Amino acid sequence: MKFQQRSTPDAVEVRLMGRLEFTDHDRLHDIVGLLEITRARGFVVDLSGLEFIDSAGLGMLLILQEEAESRNVKLTVRGAQGDVRRSIDLARIGEIITIDS
Amino acid sequence: MTMSLADCRVLIVDDNAFNRKSLALVIRRAGITEVAFAGDGAEGLRTVDDFRPDLVLLDVDMPVMDGLEMCRTLRRNATHEELPVLFQTALDSDEEQVRCFDAGGSDFISKPIKPGECVARVRHQLEKRKLFTDLASFRARVERELSHARAMQHSLLPEGRRLTAVAERYGLVLDAHFETSSELGGDFWGVYPLDDRRVGFLIVDFAGHGITAAINTFRLHTLIDRFPMQHMAPSQWLTQLNGALKDVLPTGQFATAFFGILDLATDTLTFAAAGAPNPVLGVGAELRLLDSAGLVLGASRRARYTDQSHRLPHGGFLFLYSDALIECGGEEHPPIGRDAVPGFVRDALAENRLHPLRPMMERFYARVRQPLSDDLTAVWIARRA
Numbered sequence: 001m002k003f004q005q006r007s008t009p010d011a012v013e014v015r016l017m018g019r020l021e022f023t024d025h026d027r028l029h030d031i032v033g034l035l036e037i038t039r040a041r042g043f044v045v046d047l048s049g050l051e052f053i054d055s056a057g058l059g060m061l062l063i064l065q066e067e068a069e070s071r072n073v074k075l076t077v078r079g080a081q082g083d084v085r086r087s088i089d090l091a092r093i094g095e096i097i098t099i100d101s
Numbered sequence: 102m103t104m105s106l107a108d109c110r111v112l113i114v115d116d117n118a119f120n121r122k123s124l125a126l127v128i129r130r131a132g133i134t135e136v137a138f139a140g141d142g143a144e145g146l147r148t149v150d151d152f153r154p155d156l157v158l159l160d161v162d163m164p165v166m167d168g169l170e171m172c173r174t175l176r177r178n179a180t181h182e183e184l185p186v187l188f189q190t191a192l193d194s195d196e197e198q199v200r201c202f203d204a205g206g207s208d209f210i211s212k213p214i215k216p217g218e219c220v221a222r223v224r225h226q227l228e229k230r231k232l233f234t235d236l237a238s239f240r241a242r243v244e245r246e247l248s249h250a251r252a253m254q255h256s257l258l259p260e261g262r263r264l265t266a267v268a269e270r271y272g273l274v275l276d277a278h279f280e281t282s283s284e285l286g287g288d289f290w291g292v293y294p295l296d297d298r299r300v301g302f303l304i305v306d307f308a309g310h311g312i313t314a315a316i317n318t319f320r321l322h323t324l325i326d327r328f329p330m331q332h333m334a335p336s337q338w339l340t341q342l343n344g345a346l347k348d349v350l351p352t353g354q355f356a357t358a359f360f361g362i363l364d365l366a367t368d369t370l371t372f373a374a375a376g377a378p379n380p381v382l383g384v385g386a387e388l389r390l391l392d393s394a395g396l397v398l399g400a401s402r403r404a405r406y407t408d409q410s411h412r413l414p415h416g417g418f419l420f421l422y423s424d425a426l427i428e429c430g431g432e433e434h435p436p437i438g439r440d441a442v443p444g445f446v447r448d449a450l451a452e453n454r455l456h457p458l459r460p461m462m463e464r465f466y467a468r469v470r471q472p473l474s475d476d477l478t479a480v481w482i483a484r485r486a
Binding site: 022052054055056058059060062063066083086089090091092093095096 | 308438
């Protein structure tokens with residue numbers, strides 16, 4: 001998985017690309033790192049460039065949600081398509097994280 | 102990092118008594134006390150077997166057997182393949198150094214001996230050997246423990262004899278396949294006779310794989326015993342399990358699950374699911390994917406599950422599997438994918454009506470890269486016609 005970041009006055013936006021899976025745990029720390037330094041109240045995870053997510057990847061989204069919550073940052077996941085969307089829906093991650101379609 | 106070399110053993114092989122003495126003096130000053138001597142290559146080889154050195158300081162030109170021959174002989178023996186051998190050579194002789202390396206030498210010390218350089222090179226080789234041996238014994242220990250843990254993990258699953266007994270009792274055909282992607286895995290499944298007409302089936306997949314996920318399957322096994330299944334709906338049971346898992350699982354770890362109860366008296370399958378891959382239900386000629394969406398277990402205390410009921414009469418079947426079946430692919434084949442599962446089952450049924458799991462696994466393994474990138478569990482549950 002690779003990611004790009006950009007900041008707007010209200011939110012930090014991270015766009016994930018490729019596959020988000022078991023082997024990407026180290027990259028998660030980089031993203032949590034962005035959460036730690038941001039002053040913005042919003043944090044957007046854009047999945048439109050993601051082709052695949054496995055259960056470990058879904059776990060990473062849950063970790064991001066908790067990290068955001070503990071810092072009073074509002075996390076939004078958006079842009080999930082195809083198999084990624086399907087995996088998120090199957091696991092009902094939307095009951096825990098705000099998912100914008 | 103400076104290691105103590107006090108317990109290291111060094112063999113000095115040199116035909117010149119003065120050289121033997123001065124080398125010994127130098128390395129004793131480095132803290133090495135166990136030193137043995139040999140006067141030629143042949144005596145050197147015998148001493149290696151008796152003395153079991155950690156390092157050999159070896160002269161090249163010697164009577165009976167020279168140093169090059171002794172080193173080549175050592176290297177042919179698997180036991181001494183890694184034994185550090187330091188040749189003493191004149192530093193300016195490029196050709197001789199090449200011959201020493203070709204014979205299997207690890208390094209050189211220059212002649213005449215310079216104490217500082219000699220100690221530094223000896224120490225370097227001995228430390229490397231120590232680290233290597235430590236790592237090798239650590240690895241051996243971990244492998245031993247993993248293999249025990251693997252046996253323990255397999256003991257959590259229904260064994261063949263039990264499956265046969267349950268299948269007999271309820272008039273079923275039960276086949277299962279379980280494979281972890283490494284020594285240990287995060288998959289689990291079980292079959293639970295509830296009474297004379299009802300039997301429960303559970304399949305659980307913890308996120309990730311390897312040791313962490315495997316520890317979670319042991320946790321799960323303990324929890325299952327704590328919650329009797331007899332007197333509650335599958336959704337209630339999953340809700341309880343979810344609460345208990347939420348207590349023990351760190352954020353980011355969770356499980357997908359399917360829990361179904363088959364009632365033979367009413368020909369009904371009632372189940373609740375927490376994001377498990379969509380099971381296949383077959384009744385008559387119709388094969389369909391069941392809706393198994395549900396918040397994964399252990400992610401939120403607020404999770405609620407719902408029950409669904411479907412007819413599962415004689416001749417019908419239920420096929421449960423973990424996501425590796427649809428997500429693992431190979432060089433030439435993409436992963437099977439969710440939508441192709443009913444067709445995959447249908448093809449296997451055409452090949453083996455009674456035990457389609459066998460052709461399914463053959464076809465699966467023919468297309469995937471091994472070892473698998475995730476754990477695979479597949480369970481075939483059919484009611485006899």
